[in-house]
Amino acid sequence: MDEATTVYMRSFAETDGDEALREALQRSQAAGIPAVPPETGALLRWFARLVSARHVAEIGTGGGYSGLWLLGGMDPRGTLTTIDLDAEHQAIAQSMFARAGRGDRVRMILGPALGVLPRLADASYELVFVDAAKSEYPDYLEHAKRMLRPGGLVMADNVLWGGRVAGATTDSDTEGLRRFNDAVREDPELDAVILPVGDGLLAAVREAAT
Ligand SMILES: C[S@@+](CC[C@H](N)C(=O)[O-])C[C@H]1O[C@@H](n2cnc3c(N)ncnc32)[C@H](O)[C@@H]1O
Numbered sequence: 469m470d471e472a473t474t475v476y477m478r479s480f481a482e483t484d485g486d487e488a489l490r491e492a493l494q495r496s497q498a499a500g501i502p503a504v505p506p507e508t509g510a511l512l513r514w515f516a517r518l519v520s521a522r523h524v525a526e527i528g529t530g531g532g533y534s535g536l537w538l539l540g541g542m543d544p545r546g547t548l549t550t551i552d553l554d555a556e557h558q559a560i561a562q563s564m565f566a567r568a569g570r571g572d573r574v575r576m577i578l579g580p581a582l583g584v585l586p587r588l589a590d591a592s593y594e595l596v597f598v599d600a601a602k603s604e605y606p607d608y609l610e611h612a613k614r615m616l617r618p619g620g621l622v623m624a625d626n627v628l629w630g631g632r633v634a635g636a637t638t639d640s641d642t643e644g645l646r647r648f649n650d651a652v653r654e655d656p657e658l659d660a661v662i663l664p665v666g667d668g669l670l671a672a673v674r675e676a677a678t
Contacts, residue, residue, distance in 0.1 A: 496531030532561030628668025
């Protein structure tokens with residue numbers, strides 16, 4: 469996408485002068501933590517609002533930037549559960565959630581995602597956002613499906629991985645993302661699209677029980 473179009477799209481990701489969001493992005497960048505771009509953040513907020521999410525799980529807290537977007541769209545009584553294995557990242561995120569006045573709506577869990585996820589409840593979340601180790605995305609999908617309520621959404625960032633997923637690259641991150649996308653596409657219980665926003669955002673809805 470050309471630069472002018474990206475800037476134009478970002479005008480729809482207005483933060484209404486939300487200082488906490490701006491600061492979370494700055495702090496993430498200063499600490500070298502990759503964060504979703506604003507237009508991806510705006511989509512996360514939009515999807516959280518669409519499903520009136522009260523229970524959201526995030527795999528990959530980073531500096532709290534995507535978490536703040538999610539909280540912005542969630543039901544005001546909703547809780548974000550967010551996992552990261554890096555204590556410094558979570559400390560930054562915690563201060564950003566507090567700065568936004570939303571610290572009481574966040575449950576932060578420190579640890580490797582594949583160690584933490586088995587402890588999270590079945591069929592309890594309206595949205596699971598995946599943004600941690602790319603090679604582990606297929607394993608995250610298994611947990612996300614178990615954790616989602618019928619009609620819930622699994623969303624994942626970086627699914628195009630700068631064009632490598634659709635190309636011939638075979639490193640473990642690219643392979644993990646490719647296997648994740650394939651597993652979602654072939655799953656009869658998931659209906660998915662890949663939105664060409666940022667580095668590719670996958671959104672899949674889990675079929676409601678019939
Ligand atoms: C891309 S950053 C998350 C950015 C955040 N979602 C945002 O947009 O603001 C990825 C995060 O995943 C964490 N991470 C990487 N591997 C992990 C793992 N196996 N378990 C838990 N967290 C992991 C990293 O420490 C990093 O903070």
